[in-house]
Amino acid sequence: MLWTVMPLDVVLAGSDSYRPSYVEIRRGQAVLLVEATGGNAGRLIRVISSDPNDYLKPELQPGMNINLNG
Amino acid sequence: MRQPQRRIQTPKTARRHRPDKQPAEQPEKTEEAVQNLNRLGQLTVPTPPPESDIHSIAIIGQIEGHLTLPPQNKTTKYEHVIPQLVAIEQNPNIKGLLVLLNTVGGDVEAGLAIAEMIDTVSKPTVSLVLGGGHSIGVPIAVSADYSFITETATMTIHPIRLSGMVIGVPQTYEYLDKMQDRVIKFVTKHSRISEEKFRQLMFCTDQLARDIGTVMVGKDAVEIGLIDEVGGLAQAVKKLRAMIEERQNGGVLH
Secondary structure (H helix, E strand, O other): OEEEOOOHHHHOOOOOOOOOOEEEEEEOOEEEEEEEEEOOEEEEEEEEOOOHHHHHOHHHOOOOEEEOOO | OHHHHHHHHHHHHHHHHHHHHHHHHHHHHHHHHHHHHHHHOOOOOOOOOOOOOEEEEEEEEEEEOOOOOOOOOOEEEHHHHHHHHHHHHHOOOOOEEEEEEEEEEEEHHHHHHHHHHHHOOOOOEEEEEEEEEOOOHHHHHHHOOEEEEOOOOEEEEOOOOOOOOOOOOOOOHHHHHHHHHHHHHHHHHHOOOOHHHHHHHHOOOOOOOOOOOEEEEOHHHHHOOOOOEEOOHHHHHHHHHHHHHHHHHHOOOO
16 A cells, blocks of 8 residues: 555556566575576565675665676 | 854864874875785775764655565665664664655555664664655654754655555555554654644645645644754764763663
């Protein structure tokens, strides 16, 4: 449920056609959900880890470019 | 009046660090620079900044919740912010948290989850509303121990159920009312505003052009009791430092 001052049609524009492909890769103890952007490149979407310190690592912030081959 | 006051503050903090550090660092830096020039052909190489004992979290754009928003949205991902708060809580090197807000609102559950987490961090927390802290940004702003708003920042309080801002399965009136009550309870519990006043602002009909609700600019939010003080970055950091110091002197361990 969204509660926002932005018009909903602006927020949700393109949500029907937006179908990113995600891959999961492992980095240390963390599993990274990465959106493949072509070749070996990807953009980090989500970090899954039970170590909270992983979430403070600058290289593991959402939106970072990730090399899928490590 | 304000400009000179700020200038006095800056040298004070700067002076504290400079005298002992600068002479010691100077020769070392020169040597390092020469080495870099020899080895790499450049004067400076990126060095990691010194670790800060204050961490800051920026709550920007849409607060993304259970639904992934299309890429034109700038989003704050709650599933990342929540474990960050866990790390901040349990890391002994982190003494305080600064929450910066410039958000248009977003997912109610995700926003409330972040607000509850910030509220229950045992370390000093200060929030600063820049630009805007609208809708679900309001409970996040008040969740910190002390809150600031810049003079030009705005906060919009409006009902959850109106103007097409609800998505998903058809929502019943009771359900929306319950969601709204959760937010109102949280805000009134964590600020000086009364429930009656908050509801009055929320259902005000003569403020917004296409919706009911209220927009508050800077000091309006302070006068109404929602935010503690009008201020900017310097004031927010100074307050956080003072709270950290007070905590350490009081002997209360986290």
